[in-house]
Amino acid sequence: MQTINIVTIIDVLGALSKGSLQNNIYMVDNSWNSENQGTSDLVTSCYPGQPINWIIHAMDVQTPVLIDSINFLDKDRQYSVSHGFDAKPVLGTAPHWYTWSGIVPCYLPAGEYRYSLKLQMGRGQNSIMYSDAPALNVNLL
Amino acid sequence: MSQQLAILIMIDTAAAIKAGNLADHIYLIDNAKWVGSTGEATANLVTAVDGTRVRSQMDAQVLNWLPYGIGDLPHSLPQSFFLSPAAKKTINATLVHPASDPQAPAGSAAADEAATATASVATARVAADEPSPHARGAQHIPRLEAKRMDITGALLGKSKAKGNTALYTYPMPLVTNITGEAVDKYVIFPAQYGSPDLFSKGLYWSATVDTNKVGTYAYTLHITLFNPYEKDGEVAWEPVALTFDSYINVTNEATRNGFLKVPQMLPA
Secondary structure (H helix, E strand, O other): OOEEEEEEEHHHHHHHOOOOOOOOEEEOOOOOOOOOOEEEEEEEEEEEOOOOEEEEEOOOOOOOOOOEEEEEEEEOOOOOOOOOOOOOOEEEOOOOOOOEEEOOOOOOEEEEEEEEEEEOOOOOOOOOEEEEOEEEOOOOO | OOOOOOEEEEEEEHHHHOOOOOOOEEEEOOOOOOOOOOOOOOOOOEEEEEEEEOOHHHHHHEEEEEEEEEOOOOOOOOOHHOOOHHHHHHHHHHHHHOOOOOOOOOOOHHHHHHHOHHHHHHHHHHHHHHHHHHHHHOOOOOOOEEEOOOOOOOOHHHHHHHHOOOEEEEEEEOEEEEOOHHHHHHOOOEEEOOOOOHHHHHHHEEEEEOOOOEEEEEEEEEEEEEEEEEEOOEEEEEEEEEEEEEEEEEEEEOOHHHHHHOOOOOHH
């Protein structure tokens, strides 16, 4: 099955100036039927068993941003442990290349699964921001 | 001088090639939203440029276009990551250890990966280009091939990818020219530059803006995508040239920057 890339673009200067990711985060993917492309509310269509990569880029090459963690949320937008497909940084095939990647579990019922992106922009106070808006939409095969 | 503007061109390469147009599979994002750009992360971006500024060349607004394939590997990976094992071996043999025997195993990366089918094919090809030991002083560097890999960056051998070119990760989209109204009317002056930038293999398109010309102007991006197909049992890349119109809006607002709460003229 084709791997899906979910690419997040952050306007780091905008986010740090305003102290908020609102209007400074843009998400796109290369899935076939995703909704809200180009917004913070991207809903990525995927199938059970499909691999997903999360890639992040800063708008300005001089302002790095990293994904600190990815957590799936339950209905109350609390961190959930029940889905069991929290992304982990896995070792790529090249030395020193770590990427955020995960596989949609085969046993997962169809539906929308919201997740939280924890982003780190440099160091210091207010360098960590969250977005709880994106989701995966798991379809039945 | 105000901040240089980046215009990110995000393209779903596979979908755009299939559709034969970019309109539904391109997302443009710039970092001038706070100045008033509209249509961020859609195909209808209008990049806002504050026009009124101290009249000097130093002050010109600069635009940079950075194309991305959504399905690409992260561009922040070192450029050597994208080279074929044979190309790495060539670099080792010609540049890193020019005195060593070209037949000896080169870098560890090349040696590790040399076992795959792709590598043996590619090695044979590069070997023909490789300079003789006597020609080393002439600094002849053969053409370096890109690695054929899947979306995780793993080397794809011929047998694994046979009959399924969709497995290959697409090469990055290239901007090949910028034309159109804004160029014809001398509003923007685009050119391709080389830099140690990680994007686009060190080449990128940039333009300065004549901010006297207030108004909305269209420009045409000429973009080349690469479509994999099998030819004589090997993967080849067919270039697919597409164009796309985007816009800049030059206003007579005063230049602002992040340090100033209210717009104001910077001291001359």
